[in-house]
Amino acid sequence: MIKKRFIKIAIDSPAAAGAGTLAKSISKHYNLYYLDTGKIYRMIAYIKMKFPKQFNQAFLKKKIRSIKTKDLTNKNLLTDEVGTEASIISKNKNLRKLVHSFQVNCAYNPPKKYNGSCLDGRDITYKIVPDADFKFFITASVKTRALRRYKELKNFNEKISFQNVLKSIKKRDKNDFNRRVSPLKRTKDSVLLNTTKLNKRACFLKIKKIIDRKLKS
Numbered sequence: 001m002i003k004k005r006f007i008k009i010a011i012d013s014p015a016a017a018g019a020g021t022l023a024k025s026i027s028k029h030y031n032l033y034y035l036d037t038g039k040i041y042r043m044i045a046y047i048k049m050k051f052p053k054q055f056n057q058a059f060l061k062k063k064i065r066s067i068k069t070k071d072l073t074n075k076n077l078l079t080d081e082v083g084t085e086a087s088i089i090s091k092n093k094n095l096r097k098l099v100h101s102f103q104v105n106c107a108y109n110p111p112k113k114y115n116g117s118c119l120d121g122r123d124i125t126y127k128i129v130p131d132a133d134f135k136f137f138i139t140a141s142v143k144t145r146a147l148r149r150y151k152e153l154k155n156f157n158e159k160i161s162f163q164n165v166l167k168s169i170k171k172r173d174k175n176d177f178n179r180r181v182s183p184l185k186r187t188k189d190s191v192l193l194n195t196t197k198l199n200k201r202a203c204f205l206k207i208k209k210i211i212d213r214k215l216k217s
């Protein structure tokens with residue numbers, strides 16, 4: 001029997017490594033509040049693309065204050081262009097400060113009906129939830145990630161090519177791993193999971209085993 005207690009799970013990963021799918025299934029299984037933090041940066045990128053003239057700190061502050069979970073499910077956020085723009089704007093320290101407290105609040109004060117929280121992103125394990133009960137770094141080969149993203153994006157834009165998706169994943173890796181502010185990195189206390197040769201179920205079971213072992217001890 002799994003003990004009931006407040007659980008915080010932090011996941012970092014490069015683009016399209018399967019972290020989102022995994023985080024969703026883990027959150028459902030343990031009844032955790034799930035936040036895909038990439039969606040927040042995507043939302044800001046989308047706002048910038050849509051309202052370039054109004055895009056300033058005050059406008060953004062107002063928008064961030066009024067974020068609703070359902071805003072993050074907007075399908076327009078899923079495009080490759082928005083993802084690339086997100087990796088550019090997310091280098092900005094002031095912008096990151098603006099979303100920091102929103103993310104921290106989701107992690108530490110999720111709605112009462114949940115047993116805890118699960119956040120995924122690039123800086124979750126060391127900046128947003130440094131005291132998480134479970135930390136994971138999810139990765140996969142760049143080609144596998146590009147192929148997964150290509151299949152996803154095909155649903156939106158039939159003209160997209162695999163080579164272009166591969167190029168944009170590489171560009172995003174470069175931006176995310178090498179930036180000065182909150183770079184993507186694997187912390188020493190994060191469990192590494194390479195999903196290149198694993199299907200969704202196998203990934204879920206591996207993570208579940210690690211969580212259950214600690215919860216039972």
Ligand code: C5P
Nearest residue numbers: 015037038039041086087090121122123
């Ligand atoms: O996870 P996703 O691919 O949707 O994230 C889009 C971009 O947002 C990433 O490439 C990254 O630059 C940025 N991001 C970030 N910090 C996070 C989550 C996402 O900088 N915690």
